[in-house]
Amino acid sequence: MKKEETIEKEVLIDIENLTWGYKESPEFIYDKFSFKLHKWDFAVLKWVSGSGKTTLVKFLLRQIKPPYKKIFYKKEDIARFSNREVQVYRRRMWVIFQDFKLIDWKNVYDNISYTLEMRGEKKWKLKDMVEEALNKVQLQDRKDMKIPTLSWWEKQRVSIARAIVSRPEFIIADEPTGNLDFETAKIIADILIDLNKQWNTILFITHDMYLVEYMKSKLNNIREIEIWKKTK
Numbered sequence: 001m002k003k004e005e006t007i008e009k010e011v012l013i014d015i016e017n018l019t020w021g022y023k024e025s026p027e028f029i030y031d032k033f034s035f036k037l038h039k040w041d042f043a044v045l046k047w048v049s050g051s052g053k054t055t056l057v058k059f060l061l062r063q064i065k066p067p068y069k070k071i072f073y074k075k076e077d078i079a080r081f082s083n084r085e086v087q088v089y090r091r092r093m094w095v096i097f098q099d100f101k102l103i104d105w106k107n108v109y110d111n112i113s114y115t116l117e118m119r120g121e122k123k124w125k126l127k128d129m130v131e132e133a134l135n136k137v138q139l140q141d142r143k144d145m146k147i148p149t150l151s152w153w154e155k156q157r158v159s160i161a162r163a164i165v166s167r168p169e170f171i172i173a174d175e176p177t178g179n180l181d182f183e184t185a186k187i188i189a190d191i192l193i194d195l196n197k198q199w200n201t202i203l204f205i206t207h208d209m210y211l212v213e214y215m216k217s218k219l220n221n222i223r224e225i226e227i228w229k230k231t232k
Helices: 053-060 083-090 108-118 123-136 152-166 182-197 209-218
Strands: 011-020 030-038 042-047 071-073 093-096 170-174 202-206 223-227
Touching (some): 042 182, 108 152, 123 152, 123 182, 182 202, 182 209
Parallel strands (some): 093 170, 170 202
Antiparallel strands (some): 011 030, 011 071
């Protein structure tokens, strides 16, 4: 069954009328901001400087505690999560960062397998999962290379491979193409679009409107979300 044939998709993240700002600032970061991330979505969050993109990611990771009854994960208020519940919640997502968050002294294969090892995955299964992820990001011939020897876009593909093997409920791609030229950015976007077609939920955060138009030309059911700076 195709995603488009599904009558109602599960809501993974639901932000409801979030109004929030810093006490020392005369401006709101958000003013009644709302959006839903459904299972199997490819949602693009568009932002401009100062509109609160970094704060939103920290809210979604529960690095900053949001106001009560404003951000929900599967209808549960994440502001009410205990420390243990926060850890469980974080294991159900994966964030692809602009600066990769890779381990320089490990090679490509070990960077990808590390998450599975920490999770206690069996070695025979781990190898198959890592090889599958390497194939998806086309890094089979780089698996023995150390991270500092890779190009920027190869490092980002390693980050995506780590997301693939973790099999999260949703992936947050936080400016994953911010340091790449447009042609290379399109390759990274294509990998994430292919993952979405394979039933992965993606929240893609970018300020590159040209890249947004490119992704819309490749995937006709992309959902666009905008956050702009609001004044009090």
